[in-house]
Amino acid sequence: MSIKITPSTHPVSAAERVEKLANPGFGKYYTDHMVVAQWTENDGWGQAELKAYAPISLDPAAMVFHYGQEIFEGLKAYRQPDGGIALFRPEANAARFARSARRLALPELPVESFLDSIYALVKQDASWVPDKVGESLYLRPFMFANEVGLGVRPANRALYMLIATPAGAYFNPANAVTVWISTEYVRAAQGGTGEAKCGGNYAASLVAQKAAAKQGCDQVVWIDAKERKWVEEMGGMNLFFVKGSGSNATVITPKLTGTLLPGITRDSILSVAADLGYTVEETMISIDDWRDGVASGEITEIFACGTAAVVSPVGTAKSSMGTWVTGDGTPGVITMQIRNTLLGIQHGTIADTHHWMKKVL
C-alpha cells in the first residue's frame, strides 16, 4: 500500500504544541495528521492517504452505527536517548489487527500496509512524540464498516484509519488500583469475541464498569463465563500475580483460553520476568486462589498490564464474596522492577535483547 502524503496546511503552531506536550494527558490532543484507506469488496484496498487530522463524514446508515462491525489497536512510539523515535513491537499489533479483522468479518489489512501507515504518521508527526520517560505517542489504528445499508451481513466497504495522541506518564506509585470482581456480568465466552480487539467488547463492559464505580472501585475484574470462577483480566488490561518474594518469586498470569485478549504487554512481561530470573507460569487462577493466596500471604503482589498504562499495581479486590487486600497499597518490589525494565527497554536505556524496538527515526 503506497501512501499519498498531503501535509496539513494548518498544523498547530510550535508554541501551542509545546504547551500541549507539557501536559499531554491521554486522548486529550491529537496530532496534525491521520491516515485513511478505503476498502471495497470489488477493488480491495485503495490508495491510502496521510492528510490533515479532521472530522469525517459518514452516512447515517453506515453499517458500523447499527451492527458495530469495528476493530482497533493501540501501540506506542517512544523517544530514544539519541533523540530518535522507536516503536514497541508494532508487527505484533499488525498481526493482532489482522486476527481481529477475521473475527469481525472485516477485510485484513496486510501487515506491511499496517506498518507503512504507522511509520508514515510517526515520521510526519515526529515533533509530537514527548521526551520524558513514561511519556509516548499513542497510536490508534482502527477499522469499521462504512457500507450504507441496514441489511445484516458483513459490509462490502470498510474504512481503515490511524490517529495519534500524545500520552503522559500518569502512573501514580502511591495509588494501587482497587478492583471489583464482577460476578453479575461477563466479558467474553468461548466462541465469542474475547480474543478480538473490537469496540463491541468495550461497549458491553461499560455497565460493569459503572457497577464497579458504584462499589468505590476503579476497575472491573472479569471471571470466566462458564464456571464463573476463573480470573480472566481487568478492564482493558491483563493481570499478573506474584507468589513469594526475592529470587524465589513466581510470576503468574491467567492462561489464554480463547476468551482473554492476548496482550502484547502480557507476552513481553512473561519474557522480561523470566530474564529477571523469576519462574513464570501461565495457568488458570480461580477467585478462591486469589482470596486464599492473599489471606495466607502466598500472593505478595498483583498488577495489571497493557500498552496504555504499561503496569498498574492492584491493591484491594472487592466482590460479593468479600474484600481482599494485597500488600500495603503501594506497588510491590517485583511489580516496579518489571515496570522499570519494560519502560527502560521502550525508552532505549536497557538493552533490547528480544529486538522488540523498531526504529522510525
Ligand SMILES: *Cc1c(COP(=O)(O)O)cnc(C)c1O
Ligand atoms: C488491548 C487490551 C489488553 C492489553 O493488550 P496490550 O497489547 O498489552 O495493549 C488487555 N485486555 C483487553 C481487553 C484489551 O483490549
